[in-house]
Amino acid sequence: MIVDAARGAPLGTDAQSPPPELVQLLTPEGERVEHPEYDVNLTPEEIKGLYRDLVIVRRIDTEAVALTRQGELGIWASLLGQEAAQIGSAHALKQDDMAFPSYREHGVAWCRGVDPLDLLGLFRGVNHAGWDPKAHNFHLYTIVIGSHTLHATGYAMGIQRDGAENAAIVYFGDGATSQGDVNEAFVWSAAQNAPIVFFCQNNQWAISEPLEKQSRIPLYRRAEGFGFPGIRVDGNDVFAVHAVTQKALDNARSGQGPTLIEAFTYRMGAHTTTDDPTRYRLQAELESWKLKDPIERLKAYLVKNQLADREFFDAIDAEAKEVGSDLRRRCLELPDPEPTAIWENVYATEHSLLAEERGQFTSYLASFEDVSR
Amino acid sequence: MNEGLRKAMENDPKVLIMGEDVGKLGGVFRVTDGLQKDFGEARVIDTPLAESGIVGTAIGLALRGYRPVCEIQFDGFVFPAFNQITTQLAKMRMRSLGTLELPVVIRIPCGGGIGAVEHHSESPEAYFTHTGGLRVVACSNPADAYTMIQQAIECPDPVIFFEPKRRYWDKAPVDRDLSKAVPFDKAVVARPGEDVTVLAYGPMVKTALEAAQADEQHSIEVVDVRSLNPLDEETVLESVRRTGRCVVVHEAPVFNGYGGELAARITEKCFYNLEAPVLRVGGFSTPYPPSRLEDHYLPDLDRVLDAVDRTFAW
Numbered sequence: 159m160i161v162d163a164a165r166g167a168p169l170g171t172d173a174q175s176p177p178p179e180l181v182q183l184l185t186p187e188g189e190r191v192e193h194p195e196y197d198v199n200l201t202p203e204e205i206k207g208l209y210r211d212l213v214i215v216r217r218i219d220t221e222a223v224a225l226t227r228q229g230e231l232g233i234w235a236s237l238l239g240q241e242a243a244q245i246g247s248a249h250a251l252k253q254d255d256m257a258f259p260s261y262r263e264h265g266v267a268w269c270r271g272v273d274p275l276d277l278l279g280l281f282r283g284v285n286h287a288g289w290d291p292k293a294h295n296f297h298l299y300t301i302v303i304g305s306h307t308l309h310a311t312g313y314a315m316g317i318q319r320d321g322a323e324n325a326a327i328v329y330f331g332d333g334a335t336s337q338g339d340v341n342e343a344f345v346w347s348a349a350q351n352a353p354i355v356f357f358c359q360n361n362q363w364a365i366s367e368p369l370e371k372q373s374r375i376p377l378y379r380r381a382e383g384f385g386f387p388g389i390r391v392d393g394n395d396v397f398a399v400h401a402v403t404q405k406a407l408d409n410a411r412s413g414q415g416p417t418l419i420e421a422f423t424y425r426m427g428a429h430t431t432t433d434d435p436t437r438y439r440l441q442a443e444l445e446s447w448k449l450k451d452p453i454e455r456l457k458a459y460l461v462k463n464q465l466a467d468r469e470f471f472d473a474i475d476a477e478a479k480e481v482g483s484d485l486r487r488r489c490l491e492l493p494d495p496e497p498t499a500i501w502e503n504v505y506a507t508e509h510s511l512l513a514e515e516r517g518q519f520t521s522y523l524a525s526f527e528d529v530s531r
Numbered sequence: 532m533n534e535g536l537r538k539a540m541e542n543d544p545k546v547l548i549m550g551e552d553v554g555k556l557g558g559v560f561r562v563t564d565g566l567q568k569d570f571g572e573a574r575v576i577d578t579p580l581a582e583s584g585i586v587g588t589a590i591g592l593a594l595r596g597y598r599p600v601c602e603i604q605f606d607g608f609v610f611p612a613f614n615q616i617t618t619q620l621a622k623m624r625m626r627s628l629g630t631l632e633l634p635v636v637i638r639i640p641c642g643g644g645i646g647a648v649e650h651h652s653e654s655p656e657a658y659f660t661h662t663g664g665l666r667v668v669a670c671s672n673p674a675d676a677y678t679m680i681q682q683a684i685e686c687p688d689p690v691i692f693f694e695p696k697r698r699y700w701d702k703a704p705v706d707r708d709l710s711k712a713v714p715f716d717k718a719v720v721a722r723p724g725e726d727v728t729v730l731a732y733g734p735m736v737k738t739a740l741e742a743a744q745a746d747e748q749h750s751i752e753v754v755d756v757r758s759l760n761p762l763d764e765e766t767v768l769e770s771v772r773r774t775g776r777c778v779v780v781h782e783a784p785v786f787n788g789y790g791g792e793l794a795a796r797i798t799e800k801c802f803y804n805l806e807a808p809v810l811r812v813g814g815f816s817t818p819y820p821p822s823r824l825e826d827h828y829l830p831d832l833d834r835v836l837d838a839v840d841r842t843f844a845w
């Protein structure tokens with residue numbers, strides 16, 4: 159049965175019917191537009207909360223890029239341009255929902271209460287992850303593309319078996335949709351009717367490869383073949399992202415199974431700080447997406463509707479600045495781990511081989527101290 | 532590497548390059564820089580982001596007479612392709628009673644030392660040397676990179692080709708005359724010596740050479756193993772018989788690592804020439820650590836010399 163992307167209900171079998179449009183509730187100019195299925199059900203305070211988070215995570219990101227340039231981080235994967243996709247979807251989560259990020263979801267992390275400093279450890283090279291996933295219901299970053307979509311599926315199967323009214327959400331990129339694991343996650347979650355939302359941030363690029371290298375059809379339409387709804391949302395429209403994600407999560411929580419959301423957005427920065435996008439993409443493309451900036455459009459909306467004044471914007475800017483400089487200060491203070499951390503947390507219990515290696519290495523290091531004395 | 536690939540593509544129109552970002556970008560390390568521009572998109576393919584697909588389709592292309600050279604972007608990302616490599620690529624010649632040939636090369640930038648995040652610094656060679664049907668080689672310097680990649684592409688068997696990523700920036704003269712090159716399945720004595728043999732491959736050859744240079748007490752012979760499977764036993768054993776001592780160095784974990792195989796074979800075949808047990812220097816039996824700890828994890832000059840000293844203290 160073919161399922162309508164937006165409604166999760168059976169769709170007419172007419173193959174000629176045009177695919178549903180991208181869901182948008184706020185134009186790039188900040189005008190509210192109506193959509194037959196989705197509405198903004200946020201209070202002015204909540205809307206201002208979205209704005210605050212958008213601005214703060216951009217600031218965190220800017221600071222991290224600068225820290226990388228100064229050699230304080232080894233590398234950074236910037237979320238620039240994707241703030242609305244992340245903040246809008248993360249705000250739709252309930253505390254007991256579980257999020258599985260890839261490696262660019264700093265905005266989601268922020269909304270899940272992860273200290274931005276804890277995000278830096280992986281990129282600075284002092285740990286592989288700095289936060290407790292259980293404390294935030296925000297899993298570790300996953301760098302091996304797509305692997306975590308299956309973890310999220312399994313987690314959702316656990317939620318289902320527990321009879322809990324929660325959902326899992328998993329974040330991945332356009333490139334990731336080519337991986338076997340991701341396709342297996344689609345198959346599994348469909349077969350199990352798992353309470354999961356697949357949140358694909360289509361930022362148009364997988365390092366240097368444009369979407370055409372991965373797909374001939376819009377990504378959200380892939381879902382149809384797997385037997386669950388897919389929907390494309392304007393990923394730079396925080397209202398639309400929030401509404402669409404909320405609906406998909408509600409569906410998951412109420413036993414209606416998975417949804418694939420394709421958040422149509424753009425990677426405004428380099429893939430990571432080691433990448434040089436001028437080798438493969440045109441400046442003009444970047445310029446056209448600048449006009450769709452997720453923060454500017456919400457700001458325009460707030461101003462137009464007199465929901466916020468100069469004072470509010472100044473206060474948010476000041477707060478973001480403070481978050482940024484605090485992050486910088488604490489990053490510089492991050493100590494290098496002790497060498498023996500190499501052998502920590504590999505197994506649940508003492509392991510004879512690791513104990514032997516650690517012992518040998520400790521005496522080896524001590525032999526240098528003896529010499530210098 | 533780039534010149535070697537270019538030569539191979541010029542010499543044989545069946546040679547294809549495939550991988551993530553290898554085309555327009557020229558690969559994340561620029562190893563394939565300019566090749567798509569000169570040979571076109573049909574021969575230099577920016578593949579979907581799917582390693583199992585890269586190797587699986589390379590097998591199909593090889594069945595159709597092509598010689599695909601696959602790039603796996605980083606060592607830690609070869610595992611989605613592990614099934615295709617070990618269950619399909621390695622076995623097809625034997626399963627077909629020799630009627631099928633799969634001249635597929637899988638290039639893997641390997642090893643640590645570049646301050647990268649997890650999954651970007653690993654040394655997975657033992658998984659592949661443990662699999663019959665695969666040839667496994669590692670180049671250690673620019674001259675070998677140029678020749679060995681061409682020899683690997685010419686080879687009718689599948690080849691896993693390790694490139695030490697932290698040595699990509701090394702510069703050295705390259706002899707373009709392939710007819711004079713040592714066959715890629717042979718080891719070479721990288722530095723002659725008398726007292727002890729240090730066996731290394733890939734990134735650790737340079738480290739071993741630096742150690743040999745630094746050691747004023749012992750004359751260290753460094754053998755660049757180059758081909759892990761098949762192993763050029765003749766060169767290795769001849770050296771150890773002469774020196775009577777041997778240290779094996781690799782970045783991969785020592786436990787169950789390739790050095791264990793070398794140590795065992797040397798012990799079996801030149802037991803009476805040995806003055807001390809073969810010692811191994813390598814990584815630890817843990818996941819690769821965060822980059823700020825990698826200098827402790829990776830064997831360096833001091834750890835090599837420490838092992839050398841211990842073989843003399845026996």
Ligand SMILES: Cc1ncc(C[n+]2csc(CCOP(=O)(O)OP(=O)(O)O)c2C)c(N)n1
Pocket residue numbers: 262301302303330331332333334335361363364365425429551580582604608611
């Ligand atoms: C299995 C695997 N293969 C290759 C890589 C190297 N790599 C890192 S990010 C990336 C592109 C990912 O693109 P996309 O899924 O669109 O996510 P984005 O980076 O755009 O957020 C690649 C190829 C990897 N991390 N994992």
Ligand SMILES: [Mg+2]
Pocket residue numbers: 331332333359360361362363364365
């Ligand atoms: Mg992308």
